[in-house]
Amino acid sequence: MRIFADENMPLVQQFFNQFGDVNLFNGRHVSAAQLQDADILLVRSVSNVNAQLLQHNTKLRFVGTATIGMDHIDQTYLAARNVAFASAPGCNAQSVVEYVLSSLWCLADKYQWPLAEKTIGIVGVGNIGSRLAQALQALNIRVLLCDPVRARNEIGFNHTDFTTLCQQADIISFHTPLISSGNDATKHLLNADTLALLKPDCALINASRGAVIDNQALLQDLSRAAKRRAVVLDVWEQEPDILTALLPYVDIATAHIAGHSIEGKARGTEMLYQRCAALLQQPLQQQLQQLLPVPAMEKLQISANFGLPDVQNIARLLYDVRRDDALLRHYLHGKGFDWLRKSYPPRREFSSLQLCGKVIPDFLPQLGFSLAQ
Numbered sequence: 001m002r003i004f005a006d007e008n009m010p011l012v013q014q015f016f017n018q019f020g021d022v023n024l025f026n027g028r029h030v031s032a033a034q035l036q037d038a039d040i041l042l043v044r045s046v047s048n049v050n051a052q053l054l055q056h057n058t059k060l061r062f063v064g065t066a067t068i069g070m071d072h073i074d075q076t077y078l079a080a081r082n083v084a085f086a087s088a089p090g091c092n093a094q095s096v097v098e099y100v101l102s103s104l105w106c107l108a109d110k111y112q113w114p115l116a117e118k119t120i121g122i123v124g125v126g127n128i129g130s131r132l133a134q135a136l137q138a139l140n141i142r143v144l145l146c147d148p149v150r151a152r153n154e155i156g157f158n159h160t161d162f163t164t165l166c167q168q169a170d171i172i173s174f175h176t177p178l179i180s181s182g183n184d185a186t187k188h189l190l191n192a193d194t195l196a197l198l199k200p201d202c203a204l205i206n207a208s209r210g211a212v213i214d215n216q217a218l219l220q221d222l223s224r225a226a227k228r229r230a231v232v233l234d235v236w237e238q239e240p241d242i243l244t245a246l247l248p249y250v251d252i253a254t255a256h257i258a259g260h261s262i263e264g265k266a267r268g269t270e271m272l273y274q275r276c277a278a279l280l281q282q283p284l285q286q287q288l289q290q291l292l293p294v295p296a297m298e299k300l301q302i303s304a305n306f307g308l309p310d311v312q313n314i315a316r317l318l319y320d321v322r323r324d325d326a327l328l329r330h331y332l333h334g335k336g337f338d339w340l341r342k343s344y345p346p347r348r349e350f351s352s353l354q355l356c357g358k359v360i361p362d363f364l365p366q367l368g369f370s371l372a373q
């Protein structure tokens with residue numbers, strides 16, 4: 001069995017050696033010629049898997065993407081060729097939530113916002129959006145939820161339509177897939193017309209896909225002298241060749257790394273391993289928990305005085321998004337966007353830190369921290 005995998009897929013050898021030899025490739029530059037002998041193809045979000053990439057391959061049985069987003073995969077084409085396909089739903093959802101929380105705390109410090117008085121609009125309430133809503137509610141922050149798909153399918157889902165959300169929210173965070181056409185299209189969901197609906201100081205966070213926001217329209221909006229809104233961008237149109245003119249107006253700018261916690265990336269590999277084992281009718285020999293490195297900090301004692309204002313201090317022990325903003329601003333013009341992603345420094349999720357103490361406030365596990373056994 002010949003397995004071809006993106007070189008930026010952690011633990012791929014450890015998981016997939018069980019099925020055959022693992023060959024690594026550069027996901028951005030992989031070619032049809034390289035993949036002609038692949039039985040199993042494992043990609044991340046930077047490889048477009050379509051008829052062109054697979055034109056020389058007649059053996060392929062399985063394609064997996066170790067990501068949540070699937071807009072880079074032509075699933076219709078794979079189904080027509082009878083190639084099994086899997087993604088990794090939810091694998092890095094917690095990592096993205098921690099990115100958004102860190103961004104909110106940084107903006108709150110920078111602009112002295114009382115976060116508890118803000119209304120945060122969440123657009124796309126799936127794995128990430130619903131976890132984020134739960135975390136914000138645990139912090140006593142009001143949320144508005146916008147998800148027309150869930151609104152149609154779930155009785156009682158508390159939906160706010162996008163226009164109303166644009167008019168009422170103080171901060172909007174985008175968590176939709178990139179959908180190019182149809183009633184639920186999200187490409188350029190935020191464009192010149194919808195930007196005009198926002199409060200003048202409505203802050204924006206995009207950690208979904210770059211093209212959910214029309215980047216040129218955003219630049220126009222931000223460069224109008226009278227407007228000052230805070231902006232956090234993890235994702236950009238036309239990565240890796242991003243619109244650098246946006247950078248001076250963006251408070252936090254990162255290289256599509258919101259989901260790049262050690263756990264988030266490795267969970268994606270494990271989910272594909274599990275799907276492959278089922279397809280090949282092989283036993284599961286590896287488990288992520290056994291392969292993850294020991295975290296630098298394992299346990300933290302919480303005292304009875306611990307309160308909501310202390311949460312950011314624990315969160316910052318594990319992750320501060322300003323590190324990643326600084327990396328992008330320093331290295332984008334030299335080493336570049338893809339280098340920043342490939343060389344991403346280790347980052348552990350909240351769950352890696354076990355909290356000890358007689359009384360642990362409920363909001364800590366609701367944010368994703370684990371309790372010591």
Ligand SMILES: NC(=O)c1ccc[n+]([C@@H]2O[C@H](COP(=O)([O-])OP(=O)(O)OC[C@H]3O[C@@H](n4cnc5c(N)ncnc54)[C@H](O)[C@@H]3O)[C@@H](O)[C@H]2O)c1
Nearest residue numbers: 068069124125126127128147149176177184207208258259
């Ligand atoms: N920046 C990163 O590193 C990173 C990491 C993970 C995922 N992502 C992106 O985030 C997206 C969301 O991830 P998820 O795990 O929550 O996916 P999900 O599929 O669980 O949820 C997406 C939600 O968006 C909703 N939706 C669809 N069309 C919509 C529309 N027009 N308006 C509002 N809501 C709409 C869906 O109904 C669904 O509930 C992914 O598709 C991916 O593109 C980015």
Ligand SMILES: O=C(O)[C@H](O)[C@H](O)COP(=O)(O)O
Nearest residue numbers: 044045046067068069259260
């Ligand atoms: O969709 C996803 O899961 C994320 O965007 C993912 O973290 C992107 O990372 P990449 O696959 O490009 O390394």
